[in-house]
Amino acid sequence: MADMTAAIEIQGLHKSFGDVEVLRGIDFTVAPGEVVCVVGPSGSGKSTLLRCVNLLEEPTSGTVTVGGVDMTDPDIDLDAMRRRIGMVFQQFNLFPHLNVLDNLTIAQRRVLGRGREEAGRIARENLAKVGLADREDSFPSQLSGGQQQRVAIARALSMGPGLMLFDEPTSALDPELVGDVLGVMRTLADEGMTMMVVTHEMGFARDVADRVVFMDGGRVVEEGAPEDVLARPEHPRTQAFLARVLHPNAVQPEA
């Protein structure tokens, strides 16, 4: 049954902050089990789009349905919906006053009502999955950025989400730590997790994504299989963006 409905379905999505229209009509679906990478220049509205999916930002107009449930319907239990949507932030946003294990158990216990034993067991499973089984007593400040981001992923997974949103999960990391985080995400994708990933990691998009969406100026400019969008982009704006990202040192022709 769940396989019939789209994991995410966005229709006619507009979002304005005051007078600034950041999203100008987005239509977009993500199928269950699909990995979609969203790429595009800074300020194009990628984060805003992602944050509209779990309603961290309220759409100005349009609908966002997740697993067949209209997120913009004021009568739905938003907190219950968000439990099923994991989110990973660029800045990790771990809880600095809690150790790693408590970071992973606090929502399980307060929100899902799991007991200490069960929450701890699930937390440890997920820590092992991201390769940090030995760090459960550490505090976030004692971990490297890459480790913090993997803890953040494990924290989201501990809620048993059916869908994961990633907002530039490796952009705040030192280059040598990026690989560990991408590796964890790759494993997740291989296990069949539905994922929507905003990223500048074109290698990851090429290898892991089922589909790549290029956004610019609050619109989806181009989308398709990564080998098409990334290797043979049709739209000039996609071409210009990819040229900048893939060859940052190349001299740009004068506009």
Add this chain to the structure above:
Amino acid sequence: MTTLITGKDREETAGRPRMSPRRRRRISRGVQYAVFVVAVVVVGALADWQQLQEQFLDLSVAQRLFPELITVALLNTVVYTLTGFGVGLVLGLVVALMRLSSVAPYRWLAMAYIEFFRGLPALLIFIFVGVGVPLAFPGIVFPGETYGQVACALGLVSAAYMAETIRAGIQAVPRGQLEAARTLGMSHATAMRSIVIPQAFRIIVPPLTNEMVLLFKDSSLVLFLGVTLQQRELTKFGRDLASTTANTTPIFVAGLCYLLVTVPLGYLVRRLEARHAQAR
């Protein structure tokens, strides 16, 4: 160095050698020390040491203060301070949350509270709680009577200051913390309670400790409520004994008791602030 000297400067240095800034600073420092020493000597020579010792450090009088000085006066000061602080903290948290509420009337009410109680002398609040309230509501009994009144008066005053401190602390917690908590499915209330407020309190431990120092001193305003012998705190105790012994020593000793508590607390605040600055 020399290359920095302009032509005009060089002329001056050559013609009339001016004092170097370092030399000038040394002389200035010497003058300041000299003034200090002279002041100490003059005060020392003018003071009537005999009289001072009799009035402030009469050991036989000081001996008579014990043990009540500690078992009654200091203990009561501490009890008044802690209960006042407790009431102030709870009330302050409520006012701070109202101040941050999305419901406008709550914000107005919180602002009015803060402006009102910050704008009045604490003494006036004491008189109001101690005299005004019992007159206005003849049947009213504060829990713990005087203790309840003092906790209430100190709490009302300190809540206004603490509310602003707590609000600033809550706002200092990065927005991403609340968002991460909400993303995990926590309600706003749960996210505030288990994620935001605990972090806010870490940030505001130093200013709250400062507030406790202020309360510790403000508890002396109990003087203006009618208190029994067993309810006296340091200031009232010192004053009463000063008049029965016709000697200032009890006041001096009571003052020392305040410093015994406030100086270490102040030191603690500086330590906490330094540690906090380091952790940033």
